[in-house]
Amino acid sequence: MLFFQIALLAGYVYAHLVTNRWSIRSQLIIHGTLLLLPLFVFMAGPPVWSAPDANHVVQWVLSYLLVAIGLPFFLLSTNAPLVQRWYANTLAGNANKAYALYSASNLGSLCALLAYPTLIEPHFTLKQQYSLFVYCYYAFVLVMLLIIKKSWNSAKHVTSEDLVILERVAADTDKVVSGPVLAELSTQGMSSAELKSTTDSRSRPLWVQRSNWIFLSFIPSSLLLSVTTYITTNIAPSPMFWLVPLALYLITFIIAFSPWGLKSRIWLGPAQAMLLISLCIVFSCGIIEYKLQIMFPLHIATFFFTALLCHTELASERPDAKRLTEFYLCVAIGGALGGIFNALIAPTIFQTLLEYPIVLALSCLARSPINQSLLRKNWRYGSTLLCVTLASIALLFAWSENWPADWMVYRIVVILAPVALCCLAASELPLYMMFCVISILLVGANIARPQLLFQGRNTFGTLVVQMTNDGSHYLTHGNILHGVEFMSAPRPHLPIAYYHADSPIAHIFGSFKKKFRNANIAVVGLGSGTMAAYAEPGQNWTFYEINPLVVQIAEDPNLFTYLTDCKAHKTIVLGDGRQAISKANDKEYNMIAFDAFSSDAIPVHLLTKEAIHLYLSKLADGGILVFHISNRSIDLQPILRELAKDAHLTSLVEVAGQQTSSNPKHKLVSTWFVMARNEDDLSELRTHSQFVPPSQSPVVSLWTDDFSNLLETFKLK
Secondary structure, X not given: OHHHHHHHHHHHHHHHHHHHHOOHHHHHHHHHHHOOOHHHHXXXXXXXXXXXXXXXXHHHHHHHHHHHHHHHHHHHHOHHHHHHHHHHHOOXXXXXXXXXXHHHHHHXXXXXXXXXXXXXXXXXXXXXXXXHHHHXXXXXXXXXXXXXXHHHHHHHXXXXXXXXXXXXXXXXXXXXXXXXXXXXXXXXXXXXXXXXXXXXXXXXXXXXXXXHHHHHXXXXXXXXXXXHHHHHHHHOOXXXXXXXXXXXXXXXXXXXXXXXXXXXXXXXXXXXXXXXXXHHHHHHOOOOOOOHHHHHHHHHHHHHHHHHHHHHHHHHOOOOHHHHHHXXXXXXXXXXXXXXXXXXXXXXXXXXXXXXXXXXXXXXXOOOHHHXXXXXXXXXXXXXXXXXXXXXXXXXXXXXXXXXXXXXXHHHHHHHHHHHHHHHHOOOOHHHHHHHHHHHHHHHHHOOOOEEEEEEEEOOXXXXXXXXXXXXXXXXXXXXXXXXXXXXXXXXXXXXXXXXXOOHHHHHHHXXXXXXXXXXXXXXXXXXXXXXHHOXXXXXXXXXEXXXXXXXXXXXOOOOOOXXXXXXXXXXXXXXXXXXXXXXXXXXXXXXXXXXXXXXXXOHHHOOHHHHHHHHHHEEEEEEEEEEOOOOOEOXXXXXXXXXXXXXXXXXXXXXXXXXXXXXXXXXXXEEEEEEOOHHHHHHHHHHOXXXXXXXXXXXXXXXXXXXXXXXXXXXX
16 A cells, blocks of 8 residues: 555656646657556566565565556556646636546546456456556557647647736735636535635645645545554454455545535534544443444444545645646645555554554544634633533543443443533534544543553554463454463463364374374464474474564563473474475475464465465475464365365365353364375374365365455355
């Protein structure tokens, strides 16, 4: 996302410079020539690079995207501001109607976004997709050449009087609001006060205008990344849920810049305030995972109305068409700053997803300037609300000392009710509302929660280790569990959760106890290191882990002791599992286990035809491949079944039984899939456990390095 935001910014910088430094015909010549340059890039084909170092993933991704699609995407990004600017030149007194094309361009982006996972990815290989992109770019160039020809002819009809008017507007844009703009606004049902607000906003100093444009673009951009990360880690860890916020983000642009967009300002403020306050109370109460049917719509609706509020305010402040490219440049700067803040700055200064509530609070300032004067005119009203708010918060802190969590949540809701009502009553007072929102968020600090032992964050996300009342340590990423260990008597260091004594992985090690004596075993995905509890003296274990923070946690005996107490010789290799295994000696391992499929981000490259052939080359005669595929949203069993068939392997699968422990997280249901070269290699497992042949339905595609289809793996609940 960050790459595309920065590339979009570069395209908008180019559009602004070329339209302000050269004549129309010079612009057409320059841009028409540049459009042909990607044709030489396409001749070379997509680059093939090796996997990145675990400590430089972000740099690798940005560099690869720059080389692979940087130039064509840069030129595609210039399309919106340039075409709108050229179109405005043909509209004379109605030049501001060119802004409506921004809705059309975002509608096209929305269609492409929805088409890729539903129509393109399931039916085209990567090579075919690349060819399709190239052909589409050819068509795009042809259309642009037609537009250039039309604009070239239109340039003949620009009179000297038109140029004088444009120059006067450019020289006095901080004072003049064009008649057509006010006419457009008045036809959209805006009141005289709203018209005056819009007029005042357009007549402010240039630096104030530009700062406001950047701010109104920054908030939705940062919020998009924040809510996507939060939802896919804390509420619904599903690979496709990121589509929903991004689609809604584009829809807000479509609505805001449409001819009827400004009409929504009448009801948008109160609706956004109500949703924002509700979400802040949820944050304050520490409610993270409740019901998907409730939490998901609440976060999504708050994001949608907040983004729509910002983009509607942004659309209401769009300048005369002469400054169109400057306006879009500021919009791109705000979007890029949001991406930089969330992707690069926040992970280094925050250990949690703190940017999410921070940006929610800042969104209170994104309201119409006319409402800000209300606080000065009605200071008594604001002062009264402020006193009620402060009194409620003081009562909360005085009454809440050492409360247990189950009482705390209900009392917070009761006491924060006056604050919420005051906040709703003053939803048109941006500074006061921001104060209320921040206050509501801060009171949640008093809730009694499990003891926090460790919290860290990097490019791969936030990892937390907590201790519960029974002395158990839990390693989580959002609401995804990556390891549990009893740290106190009488059950210290036992493998639990997905790896308990009656789990499928326990059956595997029990069935092959003699076979695995002095064996070499590889495990892709370390977690808390629980699988090391099954290691025996004389064995050699190699753990492959891409996240350095996971290694740091697993090796700390104060957090987990599985690795510290490992009876076998162990080695930890940091890096991508498939890339690292490729460097191992042929036929080196008696078992290769994969424990990397429980989160929302499925590493598809570990589950392809080519990957299976690589693993087999590193697997000793009689060896087995083991896949832990427990996942709430994705069913990988059919994919592995097809991979085993293609490689002429025999396969078995076991789904663990019901949870019987008093604490369900100590004995979790899990699914494990096993492959081997022939049936004799799995005879012990078939005899002494509940492993059975995999089901032959549903029918799915064979995944390769060139093709995969996540849609067909979704579980229908």
